[in-house]
Amino acid sequence: MRTYAPADTPAVLERLLEEPSLARGVVHHEVIPARDALHASMPTWLDERIVSGLASRGIERLYSHQAEAIEAIHAGEDVVVVTPTASGKTLCYALPALQAIAEDPSARALFLFPTKALGQDQVAEFGELAASAGLSMITSTYDGDTPAPIRSTVRAAGQVVVTNPDMLHSAILPHHTKWFQLFEQLKIIVIDELHTYRGVFGSHVANVLRRLLRICAHYGSRPIIVCCSATIGNPSELAAMLTGRPARLIDRNGAPAGERHVLLVDPPVMEPASGARGSAATLAQRWALPFLRAGRQTIVFGRSRVAVEILLTGLREALRESYGPRSRVRGYRGGYLPTERRAIERGLREGEILGVVATNALELGVDIGRLDVAILAGYPGSVAATWQQIGRAGRRLGTSVAVLVASGAPVDQYVIHHPEFLLESTPEEARLDPDNLHVLLAHLRAATFELPFDPGEVFGPAPADDLLAFLAEERHVRQASDGRWYWSSENFPASEISLRSAAPENVVIIDTTPDRPRVLGEVDLFSAQVLVHERAIYIHESIQYYVDRLEWHERKAYVHRVDVDHYTYANRAVTLKPLEVFAEAPATGGRRRHGEVMVASLVTLFKKLKFVTDENVGWGPIDLPELELQTTAYWLTADAARDHWRRDDLDVALLGAGRALQTIAAVLLMVDPRDLGLVTQVRSPHAEEPTIYLYEAVPGGIGLSERLWQRHEELLAGAAELIASCGCDAGCPACTGPRLEPSIDARSLALRLLAELGAPAGARIPVAAAPTTAAHP
């Protein structure tokens, strides 16, 4: 196979599939046929200058989804556009914004991107569009890097303001009087990469948008909201949760696509006893090399910075040995300089760079053109991210190939053996809870700072008076004699809110690597116990840091940069007490509930685990006080199992089934498995029933548990399926969790319990199952 003659993609793929050692690992080979473009004509109301500008860029007709979106926006509807990577989403919101400003130069548009880099890309692209239409338009980014003298110009004259939620929250909204030109004339708000606004971050951003819309109302504007999202299970619902307004879903993709092969690959089992598998990185390299040698543009995704460097070194080494195009393979990850990144993006677009090894930094809408092959070393954690990465390969004409190489992690194994999960539907959904009390109260403070509240004024779900009265007890707001609520503290509330964490009290992480220490980020107390305890490896933007010191009472963790091959995992000992049941319903063999719980957590030791193999390479003690966390949880009781099970067996079965449920829940709701905690009780103190709890690790919860309660059936079926299809003989880390006592068959016990709880034996996840709608008060 040492052939460096250029070959086309199908030929290389065919050759690879004839190679037995590689073909053996292919679990599934899906061919997605080519699709023709669906066109629609330009709307007649579109300004002539814009039409001719598009024509000069070679765009004579629109794709059907683009036309549908801009017609809906023209009609004054909020829309949410869900189409794959590189299907021309930008035009869906750029054209309405251009049109609005072409009609009335005093009109304003606000574009929100989750990161600064994306915003800058979009400014450039939007500027080109406007220029080709011959419209002089002031498009400006407003972020932390914007110099002070330019800021006042942006405030007064920026017609299209491009920013991010953090900047909107801390710099624009509290100073809204300086932005009155924007807020008086705001016609359109664009929220790109909608799927990134989930969890705690999404809950915060939903409240930032509440504040934004409240200020718009004060200045008399009612902007249309356009959301764009990668493929997820519940885009309309997510848009509605985030913006508080219903949106029209536009998901019929009209962009053309070439034929695409998707291969799901499983590394061979190295040790049948423990179920340990070969490295995903090594296998990914073997798949990537022949394509590179044949001159096909290839992107390889690694899951961390370290993985990227390992992959890159391996590929270059292999290409050097065989005199291949070694210098045309580059790395791309957080930590590279912006200029370096821009050069790599340009090189990829122009074909000068043949291969790139990247982290998910390249997952979001950075423009690198279209490549031939995408190889994913490890499941990226969600179907949406997987498709975004796969979407990097895909020519409009000709064949492209995507290879997903699984690692040994439970989620990876589950996904790879359930191709329909990845290919047929998107059961996973993004959740957020804008009414999380911690988050809601924090933003209510900021909102009061911005504008006084009228009595009875609604903020979020209901009139805010009760909440404001609560804040008045703490003296941050007061009700004046005119009945309105005013901010009455000298604090600046926006500065006390971090959009990335729920609780107000956080541990600040300080990086001591540079000469002048800098704040790396914050984590809430509960997460701090397991993430930044002393001697932990803390990973931030896929860079590793070693925690030198944690000053618990000062709420500060001091870290420095390291480059090691392991991560740390802290064991949490948890006791749980239900406080209030929000909803309950009978289930087969027991009951399911969700509600508020009190979790007491004590962290006493941590393990060092190797990347890729998760092999245990050491441990250490942790000395931290116990913490209490009020959060929400989903729990199910196995009433029937109480009487006829042996207590020991039941203990193992509950834990095994719980682990599987936790894995499936993380997959379905697009969260890190660490965001959901597991507690099992053979006899719960309050109900005396065997109980499995899944609680949210975020104070107050972000709505996951309610959704788990609703998707109970899917969860059980998935858990049973995960265990049943696992290749191990009596339970392993990939299904029922690490085996504590080798003599006990955790696998069959957990399966038996799940069957008693109503899991259909051997059934697949009911794809696209309608969520069990429950009568929720």
Added chain:
Amino acid sequence: MIEAPTTERDRLARRLERFRRAGAGPGAVGDPLPHRRHAARELADRLADAVGGEVVHGERGLHVRVERESVDLPIDRSQLADLPGQPPPDRPLVCLDTETTGLATAAGTVAFLIGIGRWVGDRFRVVQLLLPDHGQEGVLLDELARHIPPDSWLVTYNGRGFDWPLLVTRYRLARRPAPEHAGHLDLLPIVRRLFRHRMADARLGSVERDLLGVIRHDDVDGWEIPGRYLGFLRGGPAQPLAAVVRHNDEDVRSLGRLLVHLERRLGDPDARAIAPRGDLAGLARAFRRDHRFEEAIACLDAALAGRPDELGSGPAVVATQTLAPPPTSRPAEDEPWWSPRRRPDFGGRPVRSSGIGWDRRAAFGRPWDEVRIAVDRAHLLRRSGRTEAALEAWEALACGPGRAAIVAAIEAAKLREHRLADPLGALASVERGLTLADRRRALGMPEPALEADLRHRWRRLRRRGPGQSASRADRTGPASASSVGRSNGAGQSNIAALRPASR
């Protein structure tokens, strides 16, 4: 949804109760307080009582007004107007100072006390407007607008950066136009330009002490003010606000006093002669900004003629308020920069307890010595077109000490080459500069940037003019560069780097 179902409300109440018990609230200010509304009328009465003002009832609401006894403070407006950047003599002046509920000029900061000072004939009169309750802000703003005639000039201290933008924000929130005015004189930049050489910082308190000879006793610290007012709004005592109102009154008066000080000390060209030389040098720079070069040069001539060590001999120190123990210093200001407890900086009025305006090094590190004034003067002479005089000034400086002599040699060379068409003379100046630079290098104070400039000039002039001074050829080569590296061992160069550039 106007009325949420009772069950939801009950659940919320229970959740809030648990929230409260868990102490998860966003950090209470003091003990929890039972929520209670106070009538605006009651608040206004208490406030007026405490600060010695009267409640003014208008059609749309009420505010509290304090009239201060007017004082004799004559000012010669035409003389003041002669100074750069000052208002024309026929414009009414409105001295303005606000007290606010915070330092951020963002939407949630309220100006609750506005002091307004005006001249009525030779007498200076202060009126203060107070906000008795949040709901009455519109009334207060309307009242303030009545005190600012459209042809008036505002006089403030840091008002461009803080007070006025804050008031504009308040007007905008109340959906009213901010009052028109003809101009805005912010005294902070003027104080910086003229007096920074002899003050530790630019706080108004320091200005009073160092320039006006006024020392306040029993004054309230700026950081305490928001707390006192907010405490009152929440039902606390109004008495602590009396000191705040006095503080604001003194601030407004100081604006008037400062204008008079400027007019008397610097406005009259004859009186100027006895002003400290640093003041005159600063004034010269102010004139220069207005392109009034002759007056600027006159200032510098006066400065060079004056006594070198004279500092401001202001009026005798006057104590304006009763004696009291020194105010306690502000806590938690020593927090490190990354500490979450550290007050975030959102611009606006700088935090008063840290020396604002410039750091101490800048204040004390660059005194207006004779050389620095002479350098300014030479620059001015050139800009005003008096080339011969400028050349003379630079030549004189080139015979003087220090780094300035090298700079002067370069400047002289520039004038000779570009203005006087005298390349040979320019070359001589450059060579003089190179000699000076060599001397400084020998003393361990090399000036690589100046040397590079000189070498560049020397090469160019040599190419233009007839060949001479071949002995200098060695300077052009890299040999001299490498000798730099040799002669400056690590220790030496560090010492050189630590030295301030000026001397």
